[in-house]
Amino acid sequence: MILLCAHDQKVDAVSLRIAPNRLQFFEYESVIFYCEDAVYWEVVHNSKGKINSCSHTNQGKAGSLCIIKSVYPDDSGERWCEAKGANRSNGINITVTAGSVILESPAVPVMEGEAVTLRCRNKTASSNFTSNFYKDGAHVHSSSTEDMIIHRVSKSDEGLYKCNISGGGQSPESWLSVTEIETDHSSEPSCHIYLILRNVFTLMMVALLLLFVGLLHFGKLGATAN
Template sequence: MRELTPLCWQLLLLSTLVYCSLGQGGASLSVSPDRSQFFEYESVSLSCEVQGNSAGWRVVRNTERGNLSECNTDWGKLKGSSCIMSLIPSDSGVYWCESGSGKHSNAVNITVPAGAVILESPALPVTKGDSVTLRCRYQGTPSDLTADFYKDGSLIRNATTGEMTIPAVSKSDEGLYKCTNSSSEGESPESWMTVTGDRVEEE
């Protein structure tokens, strides 16, 4: 039996949590800023948005090493109803909200690579019809902002500005994205973008 790579393991856990949370409702995990990849020492705020009484809900995670724990134990700081983190590579993993009775929210995969390139893509599902911009970011001062964007392993765009915009996303845009640079900065990890539902038009 082949050993699962960290990305495959995270996607498996993520899909399991999403499936198990169907029909439970009551809470959702929000991520600010809304992206799934971060440089080391960047900050992120995770919050449990709960319908009704939020008592008993907490932010928990399962890292690539398989360590299950909650915010304010050996990671993160509670500030009101939010968990604030200054990220390091070992914080890479799957995050979600969980209640004392075992109910849980949507799950979000957060990656903190050791390399110098990240892809800024939404951590939370995007709504069909919305405009989405993906950005290739380099730590430090890059010599070349030109980036190649890949979806499911295939090149889809070369952008001299380091970013690409999908004016109106559709279900076919769902998939694994990464970006690379023609200079020595390297490439980002892959991130999954989820497309869901229909945009509600204002009357």
């Protein structure tokens, strides 16, 4: 039944995940790419091929990991997981900017009915500004905070989003992808349980990966101090 549920929800056998879970990054930020449920797969860039800029890599039964400690604008582009003789995974298209504003939006498709937060983030971390959000070029929301919250996302919310900050600049554009729920009453309870367990597992993996990057970062600082 779980296999049926995974098929109904169009879940890839191998999935590319990213931490933090967003599509835009400031220059010099750290990024983790993780091929979930994959044995000896590699993270591939659409124009560069196999990623050789990983600060740390790990390949094993749980998945394949690539950590980039500092990203640059030329790291922008689509990435996916790939193995010889196998289909490629889903793709994640990131944008790295040297600018002062980014839009934080989910890197992977969100399910209909979920709550989604879009965040207009200023590199200088100032909180005294107005954020304006745009979808497909049209203004859709203004906020005195960083956030635009879609409480129950639907397929009609899918599109190309960007934001700007009054006096602070504008972000690049990123695509928000929404997955429609395919109702199958015979497998609906099992599907619900499967999705909950899968999301919990993914959150645990992301937390562990972020902890790992933090330990690497502090270790690097300690070595520099010595």
